[in-house]
Structure formats: C-alpha cells, structure tokens
Amino acid sequence: MLRQLATRQVRLTSKGGVSFARNIRHISNIVSQKDASEDSQTGKFINTLNKPYSVTTYARPNLVLTHGKGSLLYDLENRQYVDFTSGIAVTCLGHANKELAxxxxxxxxxxxxxxxxxxxxxxxxxxxxxxxxxxxxxxxxxxxxxxxxxxxxxxxxxxxxxxxxxxxxxxxxxxxxxxxxxxxxxxxxxxxxxxxxxxxxxxxxxxxxxxxxxxxxxxxxxxxxxxxxxxxxxxxxxxxxxxxxxxxxxxxxxxxxxxxxxxxxxxxxxxxxxxxxxxxxxxxxxxxxxxxxxxxxxxxxxxxxxxxxxxxxxxxxxxxxxxxxxxxxxxxxxxxxxxxxxxxxxxxxDETFSEGVNEKSAIFVSLLSKIVEKYPDHVESVKGKGLLLGLQFKDNLTNSAVVDKCRENGLLAITAALNVLRIVPALNIPNDLIREGVEILDFSIKQVIEESK
CATH class of the missing domain: 3.40.640.10 (Type I PLP-dependent aspartate aminotransferase-like (Major domain))
Incomplete structure (x- = not known):
C-alpha cells in the first residue's frame, strides 16, 4: 500500500508541486514548513522501506526527493525546492536534462x-x-x-x-x-x-x-x-x-x-x-x-x-x-x-557556457556580499571561485542550523568544514533562481539569528 501511495504522489508532483519560493518578490512571501513528520507519507516511507534496509551513511532529514527539473527539486509531500547543491556539485547541467535523457x-x-x-x-x-x-x-x-x-x-x-x-x-x-x-x-x-x-x-x-x-x-x-x-x-x-x-x-x-x-x-x-x-x-x-x-x-x-x-x-x-x-x-x-x-x-x-558560469558567479558573489554586510556580527566572508562558493560564518552562527532553516523555507544548501555554508548549484542555474535562492538564504539566516536570542 505504501509503495502505491508513493507512486501516486510522484505522479501528482510531476504535474506541479506546492512552491515554497516560486516567483518570490518579497521576503514576507516565503512560507516555512518543517520537515515531514514521522506519521506523514514521507515518514512512513523512510521508517518502513528505507531505514530498516539501508546501511547507515549520512544523517538525513525526513525528506524524500521524487523528481527534479533544472535547478528545482520536488519531494514526496509535493513541495518544491531551489537546489543550490546539485547533488554535491554533480548535476552540472541540472536535473532531468532532456538532451542527456x-x-x-x-x-x-x-x-x-x-x-x-x-x-x-x-x-x-x-x-x-x-x-x-x-x-x-x-x-x-x-x-x-x-x-x-x-x-x-x-x-x-x-x-x-x-x-x-x-x-x-x-x-x-x-x-x-x-x-x-x-x-x-x-x-x-x-x-x-x-x-x-x-x-x-x-x-x-x-x-x-x-x-x-x-x-x-x-x-x-x-x-x-x-x-x-x-x-x-x-x-x-x-x-x-x-x-x-x-x-x-x-x-x-x-x-x-x-x-x-x-x-x-x-x-x-x-x-x-x-x-x-x-x-x-x-x-x-x-x-x-x-x-x-x-x-x-x-x-x-x-x-x-x-x-x-x-x-x-x-x-x-x-x-x-x-x-x-x-x-x-x-x-x-x-x-x-x-x-x-x-x-x-x-x-x-563551450565558450558561451563558460561565460555564463562566470556571469552567474558574479551575481552570486554580489548578492552574498550583501548578506555579509547585512549580518557583520554573524557572517564573515564569501569564499571560493566560480560556482564553488561558501559563506564563512562566525562562531555564533552554525552552518547546520542555517542549512536546516533553508530547507524549511524551500532552499537546499549544504555544509562544509570550518563552519562554512557551501553553495554548488548547477552551472546553468537560471539567474532568477539565483536571486530567489539567495533571498531565501538571507531570510533563513535572519530567522536563525532571531531564534538564538
């Protein structure tokens, strides 16, 4: 029965998911939602079909991804995420690339x-x-x-x-x-x-x-x-x-x-x-x-x-x-x-593709630098090159807390050592999704700081 539910959910999400971040114009429009509960369809799938039969590797949240397109991903609860991870710098041309298929x-x-x-x-x-x-x-x-x-x-x-x-x-x-x-x-x-x-x-x-x-x-x-x-x-x-x-x-x-x-x-x-x-x-x-x-x-x-x-x-x-x-x-x-x-x-x-990577990097660095300026007591610097970037946090802001909050707000990012938040999106990520994702990141940092007071 659980397998049937999961299959049906994937079909539903393929027609369009509930967007956390689509067409964001103001931070106030971001809708937060905690990870799926243990009694949700996601929780049941993980605890019944996954955890009992999978070797322990990473610590993972209650999140089951079902499909993606470009730099967007969708989960079993019909939620949409902007993807700044690209499978840890893997899906350089985005998810479900038609030519590759x-x-x-x-x-x-x-x-x-x-x-x-x-x-x-x-x-x-x-x-x-x-x-x-x-x-x-x-x-x-x-x-x-x-x-x-x-x-x-x-x-x-x-x-x-x-x-x-x-x-x-x-x-x-x-x-x-x-x-x-x-x-x-x-x-x-x-x-x-x-x-x-x-x-x-x-x-x-x-x-x-x-x-x-x-x-x-x-x-x-x-x-x-x-x-x-x-x-x-x-x-x-x-x-x-x-x-x-x-x-x-x-x-x-x-x-x-x-x-x-x-x-x-x-x-x-x-x-x-x-x-x-x-x-x-x-x-x-x-x-x-x-x-x-x-x-x-x-x-x-x-x-x-x-x-x-x-x-x-x-x-x-x-x-x-x-x-x-x-x-x-x-x-x-x-x-x-x-x-x-x-x-x-x-x-x-391709030369045009490479130029696009450098253009996208410049957009990211500009937007991330504004976050550094906005939270000088918590964010130290922008690190990296191209689309291998990171935000160096100070000791009073932990990268894992920000990553968790980003996920709740519809953005997937990952941690790196030395308290750095790592950003490694697809190399062809649309510019509007860069801005959308960084806006969610900004909002998430603000939430974590306020909740820690």
Whole structure:
C-alpha cells in the first residue's frame, strides 16, 4: 500500500508541486514548513522501506526527493525546492536534462557495457576528448592518457596506485605520499588515508602507511616532509570543497610544483569537486602557468551529471611506469557512462557556457556580499571561485542550523568544514533562481539569528 501511495504522489508532483519560493518578490512571501513528520507519507516511507534496509551513511532529514527539473527539486509531500547543491556539485547541467535523457535512451538500445576486455567507441572518444579539450583549455600541458572509472574515490585510488608504481620504479622505498589539512579525497582505505580528518579516519584505523600531512598555508611544512628517496607523490585540491571552500594560493602551488620537480615527486591535483567548469574554466588549474600543472589529474562528479563516472588523467611519464595488469576495473569505461561524459565535456567547454558560469558567479558573489554586510556580527566572508562558493560564518552562527532553516523555507544548501555554508548549484542555474535562492538564504539566516536570542 505504501509503495502505491508513493507512486501516486510522484505522479501528482510531476504535474506541479506546492512552491515554497516560486516567483518570490518579497521576503514576507516565503512560507516555512518543517520537515515531514514521522506519521506523514514521507515518514512512513523512510521508517518502513528505507531505514530498516539501508546501511547507515549520512544523517538525513525526513525528506524524500521524487523528481527534479533544472535547478528545482520536488519531494514526496509535493513541495518544491531551489537546489543550490546539485547533488554535491554533480548535476552540472541540472536535473532531468532532456538532451542527456535522449542520449541515455539511444545508447541503451545499442550497448551499455562490455568490460575492459574489449575496446568500445564511446570510451575511446571520451579519453581522446578529455586530453584534447584539457590542452585546448590551457590545462595540464602534458596530459596524455586517461583511466576511466566509476567515482571520484576510484579516480583517487588509481592516482595513488599509479604514484606508488612510479615511485617504486625509481626506488623501492619511494612510496610516501604528502597530503594536506582540511583535504577530502574519498572514503575507501587508500583515499581515506590521505583525508586527514579524525572523524573519518579514526573508526577505520590503522590506515595505509606512509602518509604525511602538510599545511596549505605553510610551504615550509611541505619542505620538512618531502624527501627525494622516500616521497612518490603530493596530492592536493586546488580549491578544497569539503574542507571549507579554501582556495589554495597560486604562490603556494607554484612553490609546491618546484619542490616536486626538485625531488622527482609526482604532483596530483584532485579536481573532483572544483574541476569540469565549476570555476568558469574547464579546470581550476587552467588559470595557472603551465609550469605549475600536475602530473596526475582526477575528476568525477560533474563528468556524468548524475551518472556514476570518474577518470584519472596522467602524463606519458607516469604511463611509462605502468605494465599490463597493474590496474583495472570492470565497469569503468562502460559505453553509457563514456557517452554521457562526452556530452558533458562538450557542453561545459563551450565558450558561451563558460561565460555564463562566470556571469552567474558574479551575481552570486554580489548578492552574498550583501548578506555579509547585512549580518557583520554573524557572517564573515564569501569564499571560493566560480560556482564553488561558501559563506564563512562566525562562531555564533552554525552552518547546520542555517542549512536546516533553508530547507524549511524551500532552499537546499549544504555544509562544509570550518563552519562554512557551501553553495554548488548547477552551472546553468537560471539567474532568477539565483536571486530567489539567495533571498531565501538571507531570510533563513535572519530567522536563525532571531531564534538564538
């Protein structure tokens, strides 16, 4: 019976939901509503069909999303939300993208999967396109080879394995990896080992040995750890997403690249969240001098607009250390994922599209800066670049409280470390929804402040 109710509700919402925020002109028009109760249709679905059978992962509110369109999402209670999360920087072209739906249907009638035992057309085309478009965009000057996989974590696992193999080809003891405070590279054992957050690491210790932790604000911390005979790689996010929307300075990255060169150490850029158009260029490092470019580049999230796909791009120098059978994957490079990835790359590398991202970023920064001015005792600054943005809150305003209040008011946003509210919308979010969403955010901050008095 519950399944039937859920299905019927989805059909109802597909015809139009109750809007929290549609056509907002004044803050007073925003209608707040708490998360669904335990005895609601949502509560019954979660407690009967979901929680008893799902492994514990995130702490989630009583919210069941049923469908979306563009930068709007709808739930089982027929409520509409402006989406500033895009599935954690994933759905870069928005929900239910019509062109992608047509590609998925077309490819599903031809070939979904054949494994890496054989070549397939879309995988080869995507690998070629990633390398060529990267160079055209001013990114990774020595990009040459691509390993296709299924997620960001897998992309980073491949990067770490490739780096270890490269190091051992020089010296059997050259296996150490340097990572950085506030970084996030994934939750599998290798990727988790270079994610130095006690909250994530402690329950699963001991982790992979040979990992050293430096500070992105202190190049001397790297100098004290890097060793020509021991260090094989340094892994860093040019903009830390999960860690607090922290933009690593060009000066630091330049000095880091030189340290790596001087010590025969590979430089890995993790652009899983900050890459693929999110900063207004194909890659966050595309703004850097060629001399600063990485030896290995990892990507995922936006590459599939919601379909699971990741990739690791390497130079020929790294490729030369690999042998047949060193690494592999069953699903990676499947025809469907690769075809979707090709479409996404074509879209986000279009010059007009990139200009649109920068235009939208300017609108966001202008509106968010007004929030900083309006609440100087509670909001410290706007952080980030492009459409990877954050509001840095002061200690007397918690990001989780604001996110909860935003959800009640019809806006989905997410937290990041260091008490930052993270904003990572679709790269093609309409300008009117940017303004609408920021207005809800403003109103929500005001409510949280007033309720805390």
């Amino acid at each position: 047509e590609i998925i249907h077309d490819q599903s009638t031809k070939l979904l999967h054949c494994s890496n035992l054989y070549y397939n057309l879309p995988a080869g085309e995507l690998a070629n396109k990633l390398v060529s478009k990267t160079k055209e965009s001013g990114g990774m000057k020595d990009a040459q080879r691509v390993f296709l996989c299924n997620s960001g974590t897998e992309a980073n696992e491949a990067a770490l394995k490739f780096a270890r193999k490269y190091g051992k080809s020089i010296n059997e003891n050259k296996i150490e990896i340097i990572t950085f405070n506030n970084s996030f590279h994934g939750r599998s054992m290798g990727a988790l080992s270079v994610t130095p957050n006690p909250k994530y690491q402690a329950p699963f210790a001991p982790l992979i040995p040979g990992v050293q932790v430096a500070d992105t604000a202190d190049i001397e911390s790297v100098k004290s750890l890097i060793h020509k005979d021991k260090t094989c790689a340094v892994i860093i996010e040019p903009i830390q997403g999960e860690g607090g929307i922290n933009v690593v300075s060009e000066k630091f990255l330049t000095e880091l690249r030189k340290l790596c060169d001087d010590n025969e150490v590979l430089l890995i850029f993790d652009e899983i969240q900050c890459g693929l158009g999110r900063t207004g260029k194909l890659w966050a490092h595309s703004n850097l001098e060629q001399a600063v470019h990485p030896d290995i580049l990892t990507m995922a999230k936006a590459l599939g607009n919601g379909f699971p796909i990741g990739a690791t791009m390497i130079t020929e120098k790294v490729e030369n250390s690999l042998a047949v059978g060193d690494h592999g994957t069953t699903y990676g490079g499947n025809a469907l994922g690769a075809r979707i990835g090709s479409f996404v790359v074509d879209k986000i590398t």
